[in-house]
Amino acid sequence: MTKLLITTTPIIEGRPATQYLGIVSGETIIGANIIKDFFAGVRDIIGGRSGSYEKVLREAKESSLKEMEEIAIALGADAIVGVDLDYETVGPRGGMLMVTSSGTAVKL
Numbered sequence: 001m002t003k004l005l006i007t008t009t010p011i012i013e014g015r016p017a018t019q020y021l022g023i024v025s026g027e028t029i030i031g032a033n034i035i036k037d038f039f040a041g042v043r044d045i046i047g048g049r050s051g052s053y054e055k056v057l058r059e060a061k062e063s064s065l066k067e068m069e070e071i072a073i074a075l076g077a078d079a080i081v082g083v084d085l086d087y088e089t090v091g092p093r094g095g096m097l098m099v100t101s102s103g104t105a106v107k108l
Contacts, residue, residue: 004069005079006103012079017106021075025102026067028060031095060099061085068101077105 005012064085072080083103090098 004072004077005108006065006069006083007079007081008083010082012081012108015079015108017079017081017108019107021072021077021105021107023102024068024071024075024077024080024105025100026064026069026071027098027100028063028067029090029096029098030056030060030063031091031097056097057087057099060097061101064099064101068103072105075105076107078108079106080104081106
C-alpha cells in the first residue's frame with residue numbers, strides 16, 4: 001500500500017499542491033470493556049496513567065487515519081494536508097470512544 005504524506009499543516013514547504021482533490025475523512029468507534037473501566041478507575045484513585053485506555057485511543061486514532069488515507073489514495077492523492085483529529089465519547093453513559101480525522105487530499 002502506498003504511504004501518503006499526512007500533515008496538520010495547510011501546506012508542505014517546497015512541495016506546492018498542484019490539485020486539490022477534496023475533503024477526506026475517517027471515523028472509528030471503539031468500545032471500552034468493563035475490565036479496562038475497572039482498572040482505569042483504580043488507576044484514577046491511586047494516580048498514574050491508564051495504559052489500557054491510552055492503547056485503545058492510539059488504536060482508534062491509527063484506524064481513523066488509515067481509513068482517511070485509503071480514501072485519499074483512491075482519489076489519486078500524494079498527500080493529505082490540514083489534518084484535524086477529533087475525539088468524542090458516544091453511546092449510553094459515554095461508553096464508546098469515537099475518533100474522526102479529516103483533511104484535504106492533494107496532488108503535489
